[in-house]
Amino acid sequence: MTDDSRIGAIWSALKAADVPELRTIFTNDPDRLAKHVIEVGGTRFDFAKTHLLDATVDAFVDLADAADLAGARTAMFAGEAINNSEGRAVEHSALRGEGRAETVKEAKMLRSRMRTLIDAIEAEALGEVRHVLHIGIGGSALGPDLLVDALARNSDRYDVAVVSNVDGAALEEAIKGFDPHATLIAVASKTFTTGETMLNAASALQWMMDAGVDDPYGRVIALTAAPEKAMEWGVDETRILPFPESIGGRYSLWSSIGFPVAMALGWAGFEELLEGAAEMDRHFRTTPPRDNAPLRAAFVDQYYARVRECQTRAVFAYDERLRLLPSYLQQLEMESNGKAVTRDGVAVDGPTAPVTWGGVGTDAQHAVFQLLHQGTHLIPVEFIAVTEAGDRQDPAHHDTLLINCFAQGAALMQGKESDDPARTYPGNRPSSTILLDALTPNALGALIAFYEHRTFANGVLLGINSFDQFGVELGKSIAKAIESEGPKGFDPSTMALIERALT
Template identity: 75%
Template sequence: MTSPAQPDSLAAIAALPQADLKSIFTADPDRLSKLVLTQGPIRFDWSKTHMTDDLLSGFLALAEEQGFAARRDALFAGEPVNNTEGRAAEHPAERGEGNPDSVARAKALHARMRALIDAIEAEALGPIRHILHIGIGGSALGPDLIVDALGGDNLRYDVAIVSNVDGTALERAIRDFDPHATLIAVASKTFTTTETMLNAASAINWMVEAGVEDPYGKVIALTASPDKAIAWGVDETRILPFAESVGGRYSLWSSIGFPAALALGWDAFESLLEGAAAMDRHFRLSDPKENAPLIAAFVDQYYTRIAGCETRALFAYDERLKLLPSYLQQLEMESNGKSVTRDGEPVDGPTAPITWGGVGTDAQHAVFQLLHQGTVLTPVEFIASIEPGHTLDPAHHRALLVNCFAQGAALLRGKENPSDPARAYPGNRPSTTILLDDVTPEALGALIAFYEHRTFANAVLLGINPFDQFGVELGKEIAKSIEAEGPKGFDPSTMALIGLALGE
């Protein structure tokens, strides 16, 4: 296969000069009005990036050239946008936005989940104080983010979310749980995921050893394969299905969000869905020049494809959002970490950058040295909330926000020091700031949906399919073959490791 030529509009973008961030506001006094957008409870500020009027026009042309509007319409119509697997991608339908039949089905499944939650709250499964949620990938990262961000003193149950097959993770999770008062949620789209099912079996054994009379009666299955859950031992009345067209990393809006809906209350879960639906409507209906996910994708494309940046850093200046970087690592890197187009041809350049990050202000004392004075240009994204998540002295939150805004200003401005180069900062380093009114269910739902649509918009501009993930399968297949057939036919290094650690 030969590499396809770049789109004409991308070549035109690449020919444009790079703006100097240090003087960019002087050069364009109206910059804030063009590159700051407020959508609901979220303010997006791209003004400290290298985006200019000419670049914006170029990327708008690229979006038209790549058929963005038609691809977006196909997503919301429930058409098979996941072409390699012949499936739709209907996570928006879980929020009430999409194909009417799919929306109706999602509402019915949500009603089923709410009815089961009502029964649990009425102690139909006995007194419950703890929720043990077992999943991996999107089946764990989404619920973990939601519960951690919105929980705190609002949690009505103790919640532990386990994904790692390392038994240490499960042991630590259940250490302070009473097995007689624990509900186990097993989240697996296929109900065959090796790590999840092994953890689930061990959790059942924990209950059996503690003398729980009917351990399977304390299991809720969250799956798109109800028959497999029944075969495993879960009663049909305690199975919460979701659609096959909802991908794992996009699934927290479905029954995969059960632990959050139970622990936070149905009203909070519904507000999460409503916030995401508002972002769905914004993405679907807004003019491209005022479309937050699309503009964010333009910025991403500039730094990845034009400026050659291989990473993107994300820092949450709010402890409630500390799990967001991990969540976005999967969303962005599993979705757009591809090397072929939708047609199976080699891509014409880099696709997804490596997403990484941390929490402010901790990260300032760990990795910001490289961001300010290192030789690797890294676009930075700051996320903060106007309202704090605590009732302590307001000085805490003021110091947090001051540090957040100061870092963006320092990256842009830099500092000259001709007499001591070690103390000089080059500046001209880009950052985006996303400012929430508060970390509420509505705002968090909108924020996550924004990142989902941003990921999709990037995929359209790249011409790739963001909804498959075949790259995660090969390692799994090899692991299964070792378990089934023993180690044979591998490279000498792998054979030596297996022999040393497993005695085989």
């Protein structure tokens, strides 16, 4: 049970606390690094360059207790229906072995089914396959796209392309260079009715038909929680890879939605990914709040969003292989916690999720860092870097990359005074750094699970349901109305745009 009066008092105390500048915080506490760095496996989470004091962390630990975070966490892993607005459990962790026993068993069975199908594909039971076209949108595309791009760049297994945008140019780009006679299509949709996905899938099939491919439907794999819909669409039951209804789209890459990842990495790599995530699950479940990496990160998020009223959070991956991570996190965090009411339907009493945005270092330094260093907005920054290089170039490349990453965090904190106001850097600007030893499937699995649990923890601290996404439905319903009814019943601006472009 939550203690609302206690929660209100803690927030009031946090907002009233006087917090010195970052440089002073380090000066005042020679042990700060030891207390604000958490090591999990081969990943270092450094929160030392944030404004959280020991007393701040104590207050947030108290807040987590008052919000019954431990109870909510137990309920999630037990498979209880914590998605109260939809009456659903939230069981993505069970897909990697940490959760309700029945779901873990079902996930193992479904994973075995996927492996059997992949073995058959590798044995050319579906004919020659050199290319995999994965079609989805949102969580059905962002996770696979991130993982394939990050981990399979040098794979000699299959060419994998992910297409999500309904813009025909996106599909054309995805299939450019693919031989339709050697292509496998994976259609990923939880309901198997998602408009953009099904239109792209139909166009991909037409591409095969136009090329004279025998039985194009025989080269389609369906990844869905609605297998009957896939069969109605024309996919044979033997090529349907189901996943449970309790798996939300943005948490689904561990299910059959990860099929293109397993194709690109091989089965051992996919299993390693799952085990890395399971290691983070165990850390989140069993580690006390002060040393719990996802929970500590949520404390940082809440401090800057609610106490300092920062409207955005910037994420910069100082590794080209992680260039898609900011986009992945945008959906995970903003779709999960971009809410205006609590779990009980009452208006929230403050900001919820900030706007997540970011880019890739060092490119971003020459694009947006001017505002971060000297602009009027206070924006907490998160850096992600990898100690081991992912290329075979002169080591100077990777050394320079890491030096720039660490220098930016130091510069944001330290600042620099000058007699020339235009050359003055105020400093006192916070950042966190996540440093992976190496970018392996295990490490990336753990990192993604870290972000999942961080998002969940933020939702609990805010008292909201992180697992529905009704906000994406209104625009879709209006689009359907325009498609079926044309330009009538809308505002004059919308009607004029429809008439100009579509009639």
